[in-house]
Amino acid sequence: MERMPRHNDDLAAEAEDAVATAASTTSALPDASQHHTLKYHLLGPSLTKSGQDGVDQSKVSEIIYNASKGSKYFTNEENKDKSLTAKIDRILAKKRELQRIEAQGGLKNELKAAEICIEELEYGRDLSQTIVHIDCDAFYAAVEELDRPELKDVPFAVGMGVLTTCNYHARKFGCRSGMAGFVADKLCPGLIHLPLNFEKYTAKAKEVRTVLEQYDPRFESASMDEAYLNITTYCQEHQLSPEDAVSQLRAQVHAHAKITISAGIAANARIAKICSNKNKPNGQFLVPSDRASILAFMRHLPTRKVNGIGRVFERELDAIGVKTCGDIYAQRIYLSRLFGEKAFNFLVSVHLGLGRTDVRPAEEFERKSVGTESTFHDLSSPAELREKLRWTAEELEKDMLRTGFRGRTLVLKIKLHSYEVLSRQVQPPRAVGTKEELYRFAEPMLEKLEREMDGMKLRLMGLRCTHLVSTKKGEVDFFGRVRRRVSEQGAEVDGQERGGVDVDEDGWQKWPTGDEEFEDAARQERQEEAEETERLSQQYEQQEDEEQDPPPSAQRQTSKYDPDGAPSDYRRYGNGFAWRSILEEEAAAAAAERAAEEAAKEPVGREQWDCPICGVPQAAEEKGFNAHIDGCLSRRTIKEIVRSTDEVSENKAPMAVPASTAKRKRGRPVLKDGGGRTDQGRKRAFFA
C-alpha cells in the first residue's frame, strides 16, 4: 500500500536525475555533493508515482532536504547512508577482486552454477496461469472523498504525523505517502490532514472484496488495498480474455464500491504487481504470457520496480552496473559471491521474469511472529521505561491471546532518541505469552541496556514473540503424528492453558504471579539459577512445544528471495481485503478450538499416549509407558532416534538450543530416570 513508502515503485533513474539537479542548486552547502545519495534517500521512493508527473522534483527535493536538515532523524539517515556507502565500497572492491580472479580463468564454478540455475528456473516456468494484481487508487483518500465530496477539490492527506496517503491534488505538490506531515506542509501550505479511520476503510475493503470473490474465491489480499487474483478459471468459464475480464472487474468494483482501482495482468504475481502501477490511476496493463514478451518487459525495467529490491539493494546493484533487470545477466557470475546465494537466485529469477503463480488466502500463510511496538516522546527514567514496558507487555499479551500463540523467543526492540534501533532477545525456559511472563523476561534486557548506556533515552519500545507455539489444540507432534487427546484429565496434556493465568500445571514451573518489579537481587539470582538448571532438563518440554507447530509440509517456505515467490512481508497479515477484525479473529480461534476438541473426542474413549518411538498407542499410565519407551529404545539405538527427531525438526522453527546440546538432552530423560529430574518433570517434559 501507499503508506508503505519503502515498497512503492518509482522510476529510480528519474529520481536520480532529479536529485542531481537539486544537488547542483545546493552546491552552496559545504558537502552538498556528498549528499546526493542521501537526498535521493530522503526524497523517498514514490516521487514519480502517478499524479506527480508535472512536479518540479528538484524543488521538492530541496524543500525536503532543508526541512529535514539538522533533525535527529536526518543525522541518523546520514549515518545510515554513510555506512551504506562504505558497504558499497566493500562490494566494489570485492567485485574487482572477482574480476581479477576471472581474468586468470577462475570463477568457472560460478558460471556453471549460473547456467544450471537459469536452466532449472526456466524449466519451471509456468505460463498457464493468469494472475492479476489489483491496487486501489489512493485508497484511504478515495474513501474519505466519498464521505466528504468537498475534499475532491483540495489537497489533503490521511494520517497524522506521517502521511499514510494523500489525494492527487496533494501529489501535485510533491506530497506522498510516508512523508512527514510537517514536510508535506512545507511542500503544500494549507494541506488538510485527516486522521485515519480504519473502520471506514475496512468496510470499503469489504465492498471491494465481494466483487473480487466472484473472480477468484481464493484471492489473496496483500494489504488493505491490494490483492492478487488468479483469474485463469474465470476467463475460461466466461469465455473472456484476461483484459476483458479485468476491465469488467474494474467496472464492477467502481459500480459497487465507488472507488477506482488499477490492475496488472501477467503470468505471475511478480510481474502483475509491477504492471498494476503502469497505468495508475484507474487503468490496467498486461504483459502477454509468452517468454519473449516477458523477457522484453524485464529487459529495461529498473530494478527498483521489483518487489524486494528497495532503496539499498538498488544502490548496491547500481554500483556493480545493474540498473535494469536485463543488466542482471551480465553480472550473473559475481552475484552469489557479492550478495549471497539467496540473492543470486532471486536476481536470476527476476531477470527471467519469473514469479509465483499460486495465489491463496492470506490466512493460509503461517505466522512466524507476533509483536507490538509504539513510539512516544523521549523517555529515560527507569520507572517510566518500566511502566512503558509493562504496558507493551500487556498489549502483546492481547495479541498473543487473540492469535493463539506463545513464543519461545522474546525480542525487545528499542529506538533511541537518536533513531538508532537496537534489539535484544532471550529464550525463556518455556514459551511465554502472558503479560507477567513477557514483562518478567523482557525487563532484564531493558535493565542490561540501561546499564550499557547511561541516560538511555528511548523514542520507541517494542516486544515481539518469535518461534511461535500454537496454543490451539489438535496440533501435530514432532514425530509427525497427530497426538491423541482425551477430554477427562487428559485435556490438560496440551499444557497450554489459555487466558493468561499464571498457574502452572503440575507445579512444573511456577511463575511468580505478583509484582516482582522490585524483587531483590538475590531472589532473582536464585530464580535464574533454578531456571538455568531447569532449562537444561527441559528440552523435552521445548520439544513438546515444537510438537505443536504445524507439520513441515504445511509450512510455506517463503523468502524475500524466494525465486518463485513474492517477497513475504508484513502485508501477509495486513488488514487487507481479507481483513479479519479482532472479533473475527477470536471467533476463528474459537472455531478452530471447537473443531480440535471435536477431533480430540473421536479417536479413543480411554486415554492413550502414542509412543514417540514406535507410534503404537499405549495406556496412559506413566510407569508402563516409560517402560515401553525404554523397550523401544533398546531396540533402536538412541542415536537413531536422535537422528530421526532432528530430521523432522529441521524443517521447523530453529531449535531453541544448539543441536548438539539438544540431542544429548533429548536422549536423556528416557535413558535413565531423568538424570536428576523429578518424575513430575519427566512427565511434563515428555507429554506436556
Added chain:
DNA sequence: CATTTTAAT
C-alpha cells in the same frame, strides 16, 4: 559452528 543482532524490505 550456532546463536544473536542488525539491516533491510
Added chain:
DNA sequence: CTGCATTAAAATG
C-alpha cells in the same frame, strides 16, 4: 518521520 512482519547477513563468541 509510524508500525508490523519477515528474512538474510553480519557480528559474535
